[in-house]
Amino acid sequence: MGRDPKVWEDPMEFKSERFLTRGDGMPQAFDLTGSREIKMMPFGAGRRICPGLALALLQLQYFVANLIREFEWTVKDGEEVDLSEKQYTILIMMKNRLRTHISPRRV
Ligand code: HEM
Numbered sequence: 757m758g759r760d761p762k763v764w765e766d767p768m769e770f771k772s773e774r775f776l777t778r779g780d781g782m783p784q785a786f787d788l789t790g791s792r793e794i795k796m797m798p799f800g801a802g803r804r805i806c807p808g809l810a811l812a813l814l815q816l817q818y819f820v821a822n823l824i825r826e827f828e829w830t831v832k833d834g835e836e837v838d839l840s841e842k843q844y845t846i847l848i849m850m851k852n853r854l855r856t857h858i859s860p861r862r863v
Contacts, residue, residue, distance in 0.1 A: 757794075757795065757796070758796065763795050764795070770839055770841070788809065788813075789801075789805065789809070790802060790805060799812070825861070826860065826861060826862070827858045827859065827860060827861060828858070828859050828860075828861050829856050829857075829858055830856065830857045830859075831854070831855070831856060831857075832855040832856065832857055833857075835855060837854060838850070838851065838852045838854070840852060
């Protein structure tokens with residue numbers, strides 16, 4: 757389903773913006789709860805859907821926001837961000853590792 761062009765536009769392209777909200781609070785292209793549609797279900801769907809969904813989403817957002825707020829992230833000297841991908845069993849991974857230098861914003 758995740759690679760079906762009838763479900764997702766350019767399914768094989770990394771487009772994080774497809775997950776942005778429209779600005780009116782409504783999700784743009786997907787619904788994780790399975791109540792409106794089923795396009796993507798990292799938390800399952802239906803009666804046995806993950807009861808920790810809301811907590812998990814909140815925690816992840818908070819975790820990433822804190823990593824960005826607390827640390828300056830730079831690519832290692834001489835390297836560039838390369839978003840090429842490779843298939844590894846059922847996972848899609850970065851073809852070339854992203855090596856970063858992380859330093860505290862506040863000392
Ligand atoms: C990124 C984080 C998480 C992911 C991707 C995830 C994913 C899932 C998935 C796929 C299921 C199976 C749903 C099904 O059978 O259809 C599940 C079940 C469950 N999850 Fe999560 N989960 C996450 C975090 C959490 C958290 C934070 C909690 C609790 C605080 C939690 C509690 C549970 C429980 C109790 C079930 C069993 C529900 C049942 O069988 O009725 N999960 N989760």
